[in-house]
Amino acid sequence: MSGRISRAGLLVILAFLVPVIVEFRTLAALFGVSLSVGQYLVAVTGLVMAVLLAVTAWNLRAGTTADDHTGGA
Amino acid sequence: MTSEELPGEELFLDRFPDEAQVVRASLWSAFVALGIGALAGIVQALHRVGYVRFIDSADYYTVLTLHGVLLVISFTIFFLVGLFTWAVTRSLDRPVENIRFTWAWYLTMVAGTVLAGVAILGGFVDSIPISADVLFTFYAPLQAHPLFYAGLAVFIIGTWLAGFDWFRSWWIWRSENDGRIPLQTFMVLTSMLMWYIATIGVAISVVFFLLPWSLGIIDQVNPLLTRTLFWYFGHPVVYFWLMPAYLLWYTVLPSISGGRLFSDPLARVVFVLFLILSTPVGIHHQYLDPGIAEGFKFIAMTNTMFLLLPSLLTAFTVVASMEHGARQRGGEGYLSWLGALPWRDPAFTGMALAGLMFAAGGFSGMVNAGMNINYLIHNTLWVPGHFHLTVGTAVALTFMAATYWLLPQLTRRRLYSRTIGLFQVVMWFVGMVLMSNAMHRAGLVGIPRRTAEPQYDGFAFDAGLSSVAELDAQVAIGGTLLFVSVVLFLGNLIISLLEDPMEGTVDRSLPPALSGPEDSPEVLDNLSLWVAIALLLVLLAYSLPIGAIVADGGLFGPGTESYPVVLSWLEVVT
Ligand code: HEM
Ligand SMILES: [Cu+2]
Numbered sequence: 001m002s003g004r005i006s007r008a009g010l011l012v013i014l015a016f017l018v019p020v021i022v023e024f025r026t027l028a029a030l031f032g033v034s035l036s037v038g039q040y041l042v043a044v045t046g047l048v049m050a051v052l053l054a055v056t057a058w059n060l061r062a063g064t065t066a067d068d069h070t071g072g073a
Numbered sequence: 074m075t076s077e078e079l080p081g082e083e084l085f086l087d088r089f090p091d092e093a094q095v096v097r098a099s100l101w102s103a104f105v106a107l108g109i110g111a112l113a114g115i116v117q118a119l120h121r122v123g124y125v126r127f128i129d130s131a132d133y134y135t136v137l138t139l140h141g142v143l144l145v146i147s148f149t150i151f152f153l154v155g156l157f158t159w160a161v162t163r164s165l166d167r168p169v170e171n172i173r174f175t176w177a178w179y180l181t182m183v184a185g186t187v188l189a190g191v192a193i194l195g196g197f198v199d200s201i202p203i204s205a206d207v208l209f210t211f212y213a214p215l216q217a218h219p220l221f222y223a224g225l226a227v228f229i230i231g232t233w234l235a236g237f238d239w240f241r242s243w244w245i246w247r248s249e250n251d252g253r254i255p256l257q258t259f260m261v262l263t264s265m266l267m268w269y270i271a272t273i274g275v276a277i278s279v280v281f282f283l284l285p286w287s288l289g290i291i292d293q294v295n296p297l298l299t300r301t302l303f304w305y306f307g308h309p310v311v312y313f314w315l316m317p318a319y320l321l322w323y324t325v326l327p328s329i330s331g332g333r334l335f336s337d338p339l340a341r342v343v344f345v346l347f348l349i350l351s352t353p354v355g356i357h358h359q360y361l362d363p364g365i366a367e368g369f370k371f372i373a374m375t376n377t378m379f380l381l382l383p384s385l386l387t388a389f390t391v392v393a394s395m396e397h398g399a400r401q402r403g404g405e406g407y408l409s410w411l412g413a414l415p416w417r418d419p420a421f422t423g424m425a426l427a428g429l430m431f432a433a434g435g436f437s438g439m440v441n442a443g444m445n446i447n448y449l450i451h452n453t454l455w456v457p458g459h460f461h462l463t464v465g466t467a468v469a470l471t472f473m474a475a476t477y478w479l480l481p482q483l484t485r486r487r488l489y490s491r492t493i494g495l496f497q498v499v500m501w502f503v504g505m506v507l508m509s510n511a512m513h514r515a516g517l518v519g520i521p522r523r524t525a526e527p528q529y530d531g532f533a534f535d536a537g538l539s540s541v542a543e544l545d546a547q548v549a550i551g552g553t554l555l556f557v558s559v560v561l562f563l564g565n566l567i568i569s570l571l572e573d574p575m576e577g578t579v580d581r582s583l584p585p586a587l588s589g590p591e592d593s594p595e596v597l598d599n600l601s602l603w604v605a606i607a608l609l610l611v612l613l614a615y616s617l618p619i620g621a622i623v624a625d626g627g628l629f630g631p632g633t634e635s636y637p638v639v640l641s642w643l644e645v646v647t
Contacts, residue, residue, distance in 0.1 A: 008417040008495055015426070015499045018506045022547070026538050 004059045017051060084578050085163060085482040091172045092162045093483050095179055099155030100476065100483070102183060104563060106147035107469070111559040113140035118508070118552030120525060122545035133525035134206040135196035141209030142193060145464055146228070147186050149314045152472045154182065154235050156317045157261045159479070160324075161239045164257035165246045169238060178234035185228025192221035208523065210303060213283065213296040222284040229272050236265035253590040254598050256337055257324055263344040264316040266604055267309055270352055270611065274305030282629070293630035297364045297622050304355035305615065312351040314464045318471040319343070322391045322428060325478060328583050329421045330414055332398025337586035338593030339390045345597060346383040349607040350376060353614030360447045364625060369618045370444055376614065377442045384435055391428060397587065419494030423474025426502040427467050434462030437513060452523075455516020458509045466505050473562050474498055480569060481579045489569040497561040500554050508551025511544040520544075 005013070020027065021044045028035050028043075035043060086093035113136045119125045120133060128136060158175070162168065169175045195203030195218065205217035239261050243254065254262065282294045282302075327334045334340065356373035359365055396410055404413030415421045437459040440446050450456065477494050481487060488494055518536050520527055529541040536544060596602065 003412075005412070006417060008422075009412070011495065011499055012416050012422060012426075015502050018503050019510065022507060022510055029538055 004062045005055050010055055013051065013055065014048075017048065021047065084485060085159065085581070086485060089162050089168055092158060092169055092175070095169075095172070095175050096155040096159045097483055098179060099151050099158065100479075102186070103148050103151035103155065103472070104566070106143040106151065106186075107559060108563055110140050110144035110148055111556050113137070113143070115552050115556040118548055121527065122549050123526070124545075124549050130525040132197060134208065134523075135193065135204070137523065138196070138206055138208050139190075139193050142189060144469075145209055145310075145314065146189075146225075149464065149468060149472075150228075150232060151182065151186075153313070153317045154179070154232065156320070156472075156475070157235070157239060157264070159483075160257040160320060161242055161261050164255035165242055167242060167246060170241050170245065174234070175238055178231045178238060180231075181234060182228050182231030185224045185226070185231055188220050188224030188227060190224070192218045192224060210307070211283065212303070213286070213294050213299050216287055217283075219284060219287045222279045222287060226276065226279050226284070229276060232268065233272070236268065239265065253593075256334075256340060256586070256590065257320060259341060259598065260316065260320045260323070260344050262600060263348045263603070264313065264320075266600060267316075267348045267351055267607070268313050270604070270607055271306045271309035271313070274302045274355075275307075278302035278306075291629055295622065295626040295628065295630045297362060297626055298619070298628070300359065300362065301356070301365070301619060301622060304358040305352065306355070307358060308355040309351040311460075311464065312347050314468045316344070316347065318427070318468045319387060321471055321475045322387065322424065323394075324583055325475065326391060326421070326424050327394035327398055329418065329424070329478060330395045330398025331402045332394055332396075332400070333584045334586035335390050335393040335397060336588040336592075337590045338588060338597070339386055340586075341590075341593050341597045343383040343386050343390075345603050346380075346386075348603050349610060350380050350383070352607060353610040354380060356614070356618065357442055357447075360444050361451050364622060365618055366621065367444075369614075372614060374442060374444050376610075381435070381439070384431075388428075388432065395425070417491070417495065418477075419488075419491055419498050420474045420478040422495060423477070423498035423501075424471050426498060427470035427474065430462050430470070430502065430505060431467035433509075434459060434467060437462065450516045452521060453516030454512045454520050454522045457522050458512030458516060461505060461509045461512070466501065466509075470498060470501050473501070476562075476566065478581075480566070481575065482581045484570060485574040486569045486572055487575050489565050489572060493561055493565050497558050497565065500558040500561070504551045504554030504558060506551070507547045508555065511547030511551065514539065515541075515544045515548075 024044050024047070025035050025040050085096075116127050117133065117136050117140060120128065120130070120136075158169070189205070192203055192205040195201045196206050203218045203220060205221035207215040207217045207221070211217060211221075239258075243258055243262060246258075247254075253259075278299045282291075282299050285291045286294050323334055323340045354373050354376045356365060356370055357377045360370050360374075395414060396404075399410040399413040402413045402415075404410030414425070437455070440450060441456065441459060477488050477491075514537060516522075518534075520529075520541070529536075534541060
């Protein structure tokens with residue numbers, strides 16, 4: 001599979017997250033969940049942490065299967 | 074054959090030094106406009122939301138006119154003429170016929186911009202009796218100083234001459250070569266044909282009506298007529314902004330992604346569709362104008378929906394080409410090939426993010442285009458929200474990203490910092506997500522555009538899921554990020570130019586398409602046929618509405634001697 005996710009790649013992934021973060025309350029409302037501002041902040045912080053953890057986990061796994069070059073993300 | 078196997082091309086500036094100079098001059102003119110335009114942008118964004126007011130609210134329209142005109146006329150079109158000169162010269166592999174003529178059209182455009190710019194800036198100084206606070210749409214009865222209209226006319230004449238320059242290169246090339254029109258030249262020629270057809274409208278409006286009116290030669294104009302002529306031009310002009318971005322997505326982006334264009338025939342079809350379909354739709358900007366029958370508006374809406382086709386074809390072809398590139402670079406799987414794309418390269422990431430935002434802009438554009446839902450968002454902040462995604466990002470960000478790629482071959486300089494470049498394009502994306510999202514939302518709840526001090530304090534106002542304060546914050550933060558992004562872009566460029574020239578060459582060859590021109594029907598290159606069809610569609614879409622507008626409102630307005638004259642005559646009789 002593909003190699004590690006570089007810092008440039010992480011930057012792009014986080015950029016893609018911004019629309020979701022900004023409209024997270026709208027998104028939740030679509031599923032009938034109404035969030036207070038506090039809940040919203042907790043939720044999006046959690047979201048970002050989850051993505052960071054996922055990327056780290058991915059890189060650890062990719063690191064064990066050698067080939068961590070690729071000019072890719 | 075992949076791009077690695079091709080010999081590194083000679084740098085454009087070594088092969089065509091004179092042309093490279095014109096291209097550089099055009100791009101710099103574009104970037105000066107971008108810098109000033111962005112400054113106006115941040116000033117008005119912070120003013121509207123009431124955070125910082127650098128200017129008097131009475132000057133808001135001066136700033137907004139500056140912003141609109143500099144960004145969507147000067148920045149976009151100067152970049153376009155530079156890019157098109159580069160594209161025609163390199164794809165025909167021949168110098169321009171007469172470099173003095175090439176400089177002449179460039180200087181004509183500069184002169185036009187300076188005239189219009191002076192007229193706009195005059196609006197800041199009360200003691201100078203010159204102003205042009207008419208916004209980039211210059212609707213009557215807003216009236217500008219004659220310099221403004223004259224400047225526009227001169228600028229447009231400059232672009233006509235530029236088009237002639239490129240056509241002439243092609244005519245001579247054709248007499249010496251067989252075969253298909255090279256793809257980039259094909260794109261330039263079709264764009265220019267569309268531009269010639271479209272600018273007739275605005276030329277008539279400016280030269281026969283608005284300029285004589287501001288000079289006092291005629292007393293009044295028919296505002297509906299000049300508006301309709303403006304939008305006859307105003308819709309195709311949005312494609313004029315987009316077509317250079319498409320040229321880059323089709324011919325440069327695949328190579329940056331490490332692959333080749335998926336299909337040359339599809340690219341030609343798309344440009345032909347733009348040529349024939351982009352003019353007969355302008356009335357979709359006038360859904361709320363009284364005086365145009367609903368039926369004509371309905372026809373414009375139908376034509377507009379057909380225009381989705383070339384954009385969807387583009388989305389398909391460009392993504393397919395990127396996927397091809399990613400797989401050349403070792404990408405695999407259904408989606409994981411995305412990871413194999415060169416995300417570290419600001420030229421790639423900028424164009425990819427621009428394309429993505431264009432998709433979002435396409436969706437909000439469909440709302441604008443629908444006659445019924447347009448009523449909900451007409452003249453609200455939704456509309457600037459929409460076009461900051463299209464021209465303000467799909468086009469502007471693509472141009473900035475492409476500049477990173479063009480820089481070495483035009484200046485023999487490497488980009489000073491790729492990291493800053495990458496940061497800059499991502500920052501634009503994030504800033505625009507915030508600003509444009511908030512603008513769309515604000516428009517949905519009816520917050521108007523073109524307003525210096527929208528007031529929502531002191532009474533209950535339902536701003537949907539959020540609050541006006543939250544939307545304002547998004548606009549302010551987003552606008553600031555965008556402004557900083559422009560500063561980083563310009564700073565990075567300037568520092569690059571101060572560095573020493575690099576040695577050797579860089580590979581900027583553009584590999585041929587996977588499915589080449591030999592696969593596309595000859596008829597696609599029959600430009601006269603497409604022009605004839607385009608003109609026919611224009612005639613069908615516009616002759617009746619314009620006839621009705623003139624019949625109802627008079628060529629030069631309804632006349633000043635109406636009821637009172639008749640009444641006094643009646644009084645005399647009785
Ligand atoms: C620094 C980045 C920018 C900021 C902060 C910004 C901000 C704004 C704001 C707040 C408005 C709405 C003002 C109102 O209706 O009251 C606006 C309008 C507009 N913007 Fe931008 N903008 C930026 C970049 C751009 C770019 C790159 C383009 C096009 C290439 C663009 C084209 C326009 C146009 C055509 C209008 C409409 C002007 C009018 O209503 O007459 N902007 N901008
Ligand atoms: Cu339009």
